[in-house]
Amino acid sequence: MTKSPLRSIFAPGSTRWAVRRAQWKALGLSDEDFEKPKIAIVNTSSELSSCFSHLDGITPVIKEAIRKAGGVPFEIRTAAPSDFITAAGKGARYILPSRDLVANDIEVAVEGALLDGMICLASCDKTAPGQLMAAARINIPSLFVICGYQGHGVYKDHEVDIEEVFESVGKLASGGMSLEDLTGMCDVSVSGPGVCSGMGTANSMHMVCEALGMCLPGNAPVRANSQSMFEYARRAGERIVGMVHEDLKPRDIMTPAAFENAVALMLAASTSINCVRHLQAIADEAGLADVDLYEIVNRLGKEVPLLVAIRPNGTDRVEALEAGGGARGLLKRLQPLLHTEAHTATGGTLKDDLEAYSLPTGSIIRPLDAPLSRQAALVVMRGSLAPLGALLKLGTGSANKLHFKGPARVFHTQDDAITALGDGRLQEGDVAVLRYLGPKGGPGLAYASWFVAALEGSPLSEKVAVVTDGQLSGLNRGIACGQIAPEAAEGGPLALIENGDTIEIDVGQRSITLLVEEAELARRREELKPWVPNSERGWLSIYQRLAKPIYKGSTLTPE
Structure with a gap:
């Protein structure tokens, strides 16, 4: 050679x-x-x-x-x-x-x-x-x-890992778990x-x-x-x-x-x-x-x-x-x-x-002709709320059955959304909107994932949808549409939503729609105050100025 x-x-x-x-x-x-x-x-x-x-x-x-x-x-x-x-x-x-x-x-x-x-x-x-x-x-x-x-570990004869800890915050907030049990799970979940x-x-x-x-x-x-x-x-x-x-x-x-x-x-x-x-x-x-x-x-x-x-x-x-x-x-x-x-x-x-490779006997990986599901596990959603795209992870769910329509409840931090979940302001059928959390608006893609995990661990799991331009976790599940683009800080439709607006998520049609008359949206656009970047210094400031949009990978490479 x-x-x-x-x-x-x-x-x-x-x-x-x-x-x-x-x-x-x-x-x-x-x-x-x-x-x-x-x-x-x-x-x-x-x-x-x-x-x-x-x-x-x-x-x-x-x-x-x-x-x-x-x-x-x-x-x-x-x-x-x-x-x-x-x-x-x-x-x-x-x-x-x-x-x-x-x-x-x-x-x-x-x-x-x-x-x-x-x-x-x-x-x-x-x-x-x-x-x-x-x-x-x-x-x-x-x-x-x-x-x-x-x-992972075992708590009270139950196998527990960090993912279960992640979601149990919602159970605690809704009264479904004691702080003592959450603490016990935390102490053994990572072995x-x-x-x-x-x-x-x-x-x-x-x-x-x-x-x-x-x-x-x-x-x-x-x-x-x-x-x-x-x-x-x-x-x-x-x-x-x-x-x-x-x-x-x-x-x-x-x-x-x-x-x-x-x-x-x-x-x-x-x-x-x-x-x-x-x-x-x-x-x-x-x-x-x-x-x-x-x-x-x-x-x-x-x-x-x-x-x-x-x-x-x-x-x-x-x-x-x-x-x-x-x-x-x-x-x-x-x-x-x-x-x-x-x-x-x-x-x-x-x-x-x-x-030269053969799967082990008894592998849990299913063959192509006998899958767990033929539905796409991940879908790209588009529509009036996300003209440049959004992502929804379906996992083992059925796209044909997933249709959600409800009033928006708007939050600008995940902490506010978690508080609303705990005090009952979020109700079955609501769509929680977490915005101004994207690469520029965050800046740096602020978290929405802790709220989504808390929601999944609460009685409102699968009963409240989420749309966000913020960061989701790979462990998140449920009806959570992430990477909404354009983000709110770029003047995307997410910025125009008001409490009570109807949002429709139709996975079968791969659509996510803000059901507000165009004339009303035009009025809101005219009245929308220009977004003002956070007064950041250091690395976050650099990232905020240079990052590409989320659907382009949010890299710092030149356009």
């Missing part, structure tokens, strides 16, 4: 050769090391969250494997956002912008140093998308290690490191990463700190050196065909709706202007059935999905519908990866 030249090797005697040699000799590198591939290990370790608490134990395995394969590892650190921890400040406005901060952290460290390749430790919700964005942007050989999901154990955004993006071809086959999902996780980490350390020599880059792997494969997996597993936004952002960073995730979701939704239902979509746990084949098992079932000519990090094609 002809080895590709290494961009990390500089001309002897040049300034950058001299200063680099001085720095790296002080770190203990040998003369031979300077001729080897230099590999970044992107680590988001943090003591703030159990999502990341185990990552420092994974890097030594990868470093040793890289050295044995003939490379030189350099561990670098980035921001480490955790939805359940970092969301505490400013109404969770830091969460989505942290994704782009991770991407920029990586660019500065890896591209600034002109390293030859990188391995990314994928963990919580925003790290994997941010890492994939960076890989697509700087386009050097890159490989992902899925760092796994957390274990180890790793990401949320349901089909939230983290596990969803880990599986999407495999469908894109950016991690080794079979790596997602995986139990954190398991023998399997460490074995994949070791193999990744070996493989990345080969990828550098082969000059196999992310844009060779993340092609339009790969994005369609990823959407097919999303639909088959009813993953988080946030994957759509993140995939659009990754495609944007890869320069794939023709990849329109809304169009792909609409088109493939007619073809791809639901093959598995992991909590909160159904009763099966992620452990059963891993045992049943995980992302690779889903791709095997979906093989007739996939672009199997797409290349993967193995150096071969998806067809090569799948042909």
Whole structure:
């Protein structure tokens, strides 16, 4: 095999050769090391969250494997956002912008140093998308290690996980649960490191990463700190050196065909709706202007059935999905519908990866001819309230039965909506409208997800609908239309809604409509006061000024 030249090797005697040699000799590198591939290990370790608490134990395995394969590892650190921890400040406005901060952290460290390749430790919700964005942007050989999901616990003889804690706030607010029981559940729901154990955004993006071809086959999902996780980490350390020599880059792997494969997996597993936004952002960073995730979701939704239902979509746990084949098992079932000519990090094609694989006996992943449901698990909604689109996750629900029509109840923060849920101001048949929470209005996509979770845990579950331009969680369910576009801060129809206006959600027609006369809406537009940005400084201010609309991925790349 002809080895590709290494961009990390500089001309002897040049300034950058001299200063680099001085720095790296002080770190203990040998003369031979300077001729080897230099590999970044992107680590988001943090003591703030159990999502990341185990990552420092994974890097030594990868470093040793890289050295044995003939490379030189350099561990670098980035921001480490955790939805359940970092969301505490400013109404969770830091969460989505942290994704782009991770991407920029990586660019500065890896591209600034002109390293030859990188391995990314994928963990919580925003790290994997941010890492994939960076890989697509700087386009050097890159490989992902899925760092796994957390274990759950038992409270009063009942299995409990973070998803149940998330929704139990609504039960507490409505009097259906005591604070003592909620506290007890909190204390046992997470029994180890790793990401949320349901089909939230983290596990969803880990599986999407495999469908894109950016991690080794079979790596997602995986139990954190398991023998399997460490074995994949070791193999990744070996493989990345080969990828550098082969000059196999992310844009060779993340092609339009790969994005369609990823959407097919999303639909088959009813993953988080946030994957759509993140995939659009990754495609944007890869320069794939023709990849329109809304169009792909609409088109493939007619073809791809639901093959598995992991909590909160159904009763099966992620452990059963891993045992049943995980992302690779889903791709095997979906093989007739996939672009199997797409290349993967193995150096071969998806067809090569799948042909030698058989699903385990008793896998919970259903075959194509006997699915759980033939309805699309995720739909794009449009109409007078969302002319540029909105997303609704159906999961195991039936699109033919979902029709909701009711009066609007308008809120500008999720805290106000949660208070209204608790004090009875929200009634059966209402449509809760949470607005001015989008990328610009938030700024940074403020949370609506805690309210949706509380609603799901209350007696009004499925009896109150939600429309919002704010952030939903991959664990959210119910009648929740997210990513309403244009957002209210951009003057979208969401900004014109008044309490009592009738909103109609018709999933069969894929429509979301504000039933107000056009003349009245025109009057409201004339009277609508110009939106004034929050008086933010720092990172949120930068994000607010630069972020693209939500349906374009909310990236900071120029239009």
